[in-house]
Amino acid sequence: DHRKIGKDMKLFMFEDVAPGFPFFLPNGMIVRNSLLDYWRDLHRENGYQEIVTPLIMNRSLWETSGHWDHYKDNMYTTVIDDEDFCIKPMNCPGSVLTYANEPHSYRELPMRLAELGTVHRHELKGTLHGLFRVRSFTQDDAHIFMRRDQIAEEIARVVNLIDTVYSKFGFEYFLELSTRPEDSMGSDEDWEAATNGLKNALESLNLPYTINEGDGAFYGPKIDFHLRDCLGRTWQCGTIQLDFQMPINFDLTYVDENDERPRPIMIHRVCFGSIERFIGILTEHFAGRFPVWLAPMQAKVLQVSQKSAEYAEKVYQMLKDAKIRVELDNRNEKIGYMIRQAQYTERVPYMIIIGEKEVETGTVSVRTRDSKTVSMTAEEFVEKITAEIRERV
Ligand SMILES: [Zn+2]
Structure with a gap:
């Protein structure tokens, strides 16, 4: 149990005044930072650029992104200068604003913006469980902005990157394709094109997958990576989502070779998923016997x-x-x-x-x-x- 090992090894702790909000102790920070050093090296090698975006942004932004309509029940809010603000439950809108900060040429794409973004999501008290289910966690997120003709290649790259990470820890995994949920935004055509985009990528990589009907994100379908630990349990960690909607909501464009302004397509993706949860999984997978590069004391x-x-x-x-x-x-x-x-x-x-x-x-x-x-x-x-x-x- 990672909660017992975490106590033995002084990795993290919880307090009643912060239910579902973990504290990382000095030893836990060593594991975490070693993991993030690895993550940064790998992402730099793979053409990602790192950004940080605000934790708190105005409600109007979340209305534009669709989170206010589709995700409100999981969001924490606050009031600043008599206006409603939201504590981010996802990093997407921040990345979108970063992309939109200046015009982009087709030659710059794909543009890969990575963010170790801390998000807050409301979870019911009874469902909280150590590092496995928390209310505040850091996603190893990235948003990729690309042209339509880059979809297949870029998805293949992300699949390979996630494969590299899981192989590092000896995890096997299987893939699931999640399709359009009932509560979603966008046209049938876009959903079909996005779903086919993911299917084609998986098929051209010769990767087997199962279909999980209706479990996609509200803005697009996704590929889920379910990893298997040494105890035979499975965990959904990595995801790759293909999104045609957010670029419409935020009116994103790039300048193409004919000087026209088409919309980019977005990928949302994580490898670890939640760093906190991944550390919980690693702790149990290794029974606290971390490889020497991750061990708090070597x-x-x-x-x-x-x-x-x-x-x-x-x-x-x-x-x-x-x-x-x-x-x-x-x-x-x-x-x-x-x-x-x-x-x-x-x-x-x-x-x-x-x-x-x-x-x-x-x-x-x-x-x-x-x-x-x-x-x-x-x-x-x-x-x-x-x-x-x-x-x-
Ligand atoms: Zn996102």
């Missing part, structure tokens, strides 16, 4: 007795200098107790045990979480762990 030096104090301190400093997240346990405790705490509560990938034998031979004993111990020099260990962190294995 190595812990355990000093067997006072006789090895000086050498333990030296090894600890060496790891610290190599920018390893390392701690030193030099308490006057039995080594068995120190190992149990590091291995089973803190779930540290590497325990570096320093006793008299290690002092004599100038080596370190490296113990892993599956209780295997190998002897090597401190330099060899630094090289090994640094490579693992760099490669994110």
Whole structure:
């Protein structure tokens, strides 16, 4: 259970005064930021540009976007200068305004605007559950503005990107195509074109999928990625939505090769979905035994007795200098107790045990979480762990 592991490892917490609004503790922030560093590297390589848009915007914007009509029950509102404002439940309108900030030529498309956007959505109190169902979360969102002839290629790119992310963690997944819901906006023709656009992309990639009738977003159909964790449970995380509506509502255009002004098509997509929920899933998937690049503490030096104090301190400093997240346990405790705490509560990938034998031979004993111990020099260990962190294995 990620709530128990989260407590053991001091990753996150909840308070009664903020039901469904998680607090991230220092260790949880390390996991989160390591995940986001990976996400940023990957998105930069794939031609995305990052933006941030406001959390609170005027109600009139949400009327234009259609959220006020179709999503009001899930939105929190506030009043500023006697006017109604909404706390964003989705990042789309902010991205749209960013796109519309200046004119665009067909040559600039596709334009991929990524946003780690924190959204708030009202969920009933009884449905809240750890990090799995919260009222405030950060989406690893992106909105892609493109020409009609770019749909298939761009969807294929997004599918590949999401595949890369899930493979990284050893998740398998299956795809579902969700079609037009009852409460939706737009013409039948646009819905059909968008749905066929997604179908054609999946078929040209030779990817099997099932159809989930009527479960699309109110502005367009979507492909859902359901990932399977090591316990065999499935989670809907990634989505790719194809949207012809929002560009109409906001009157978006670009300048084409004939100097005309057609509308771009939009993709809304997430890989992790909610960062909070994805961290909850990863926590359970790995049972808290995060890969070394994500682990809050990557190595812990355990000093067997006072006789090895000086050498333990030296090894600890060496790891610290190599920018390893390392701690030193030099308490006057039995080594068995120190190992149990590091291995089973803190779930540290590497325990570096320093006793008299290690002092004599100038080596370190490296113990892993599956209780295997190998002897090597401190330099060899630094090289090994640094490579693992760099490669994110
Ligand atoms: Zn969106």
